[in-house]
Amino acid sequence: MNPILDGIQKAIQLIFSGDPTFYGVVYRSLLFSGVATTLAALWGTPIAMLIGLREFRGKALIKSIFNTLIGIPTVALGLILYLVFSRAGPLGPLGLLYTPGAIMLGEAVLVTPLIISIMTNAIEAVDPEMMNLARTLGASESQTSIAILKEAMNGVILGNIAGFNRAVAELGVALLVGGGILGTTDVLTTDISLYTQRGDLGFAIAFSIILLLIVFSINLTIIIARNPKILAIFGRSPQ
């Protein structure tokens, strides 16, 4: 039978089979990318606030640098991180290479510029007079910053969702620092690559379908969140 049709049939069977090996991969993808996004948000939020809330010389330059880093090819970053984590590299002693930790850390580094850029824009979009509002009501400087962050919350959330999206869909970092070791450090992307090269289309197609489902539903959520009017075609009123 046509290997492609065969593959699609196998894929559908796998998806509905509840096979633990298969779903283990899905779980790892979501877990590693989830932790990576959380890390990036943890160190990215204070940086975005520092940049977004003030005017200073070099602000435009720093914003441009982060913007530029968004587009870094994942495999190039993967190589850089590989060199850093490898035995000869500065973080070699940590023994992170080919462990889940490397993927989580590596993807965190990958999505940080994206999260920072989106958050900074969201913070800058908040009316700066809100800071005076908070202050006149008695807020301290840190309480004032939090108030602004709250006003920017939509952008903050969108930034995190976009970051997760990027992390879950990337191949270069996961492959080079994780190694794609079946059962430990393999994720959706590394397995799609592996199984396709092996000619095992059933698995490859199944993983692709799941990955596409994840990424498209995230993208759809972002688009609807940005423009609730789209839901109007279903007769719902936008909120």
Next chain:
Amino acid sequence: MTVLAELKNLTKNYGNRTVLDDVTLQIEEGEILGLLGPNGSGKTTLLKILAFLEKPESGEVKFQGETVTEKNAEHMRLRSAMVFQRTLLFSNSVYYNVAYGLRMRKLSQNAIKEEVKKALRLVKLEGFEKRSAKKLSGGEQQRVALARALILKTRLLLLDEPTANLDPKNVQIIEEVIGTINRELKTTIVMATHNMFQAKTLPQRIALINDGKITEIGAPAEIFGKLSKNLAIFAAVENTFTGTSKATDAGTTIVDIGNGVQIEATAQRQGATSIFVNPQDIILSKRAVASSARNVFKGKIIEIFDLGTLVKLKVDIGKPFMVQITKRSFNDMALNLNAEVFIAFKASSVQVV
């Protein structure tokens, strides 16, 4: 009279522009001080300095005898509260907004709940706690902003054009609240306005500000009583004109305000005069109507301002006059830009300075 706050030789610049120029001013405890001046005169900056939100380039700010410095500003801000010209609201419920300052002061949840209820009652927004603040009407939003500041019971309250662009119902509510808290809580209030009528009735003292300098200060009767070129500068104040007066045989005065427009007033004056007419006292019609009004002029509608239930129209009769009518009348009369109309008002409606 105790002095609550003081500005001494205060200068404030934004970049190259001097916004406040060597200003010295004392705010007396318990008073309502009106700050009257056109846009760009420095009113807002003056209020922000009194709110300890801006630092002057030179000069001193003192509050209750203490000099305000960068170090103690945050602490001092607990004693004053400012309501901004543009309504700023947190993207949250009315309750969240009004409770914000009390949360910063770490009041207990129960106490906050009680205080919010009282504050909302004061501005006639009972039951609005759960509503989304940004979804309210303009007047309601401004009342929320006011409640949010009042609830803090600060010694000093700074209001920047608190009733600008609001319909009369909201203006009345807000003016009543301002009067009440000054009487009952003895809150000292400094309010900036370019509304001459508001400046006449609420404050005990008025300071005229123009180009960053305070040009005159005194009781409203004093300021409005004497002829003052300063007041006439207020192009932003509606229906204020300067002209030359001549008495008529009938005991009235004709004031020539330029461009061939002659206004008849019942007040007696001679020589240089400033006059103003309340937009609400002017009647608009599409045809000339025979009436007792001494002042009837033909003109063209050059601007329309939609204020919800009311509409304000700028009518050019040689000089621009603002006329206020109900939305209903506006719709019934099918008015639009460039429409030819007649405005009419009585000689007794002309207020002479």
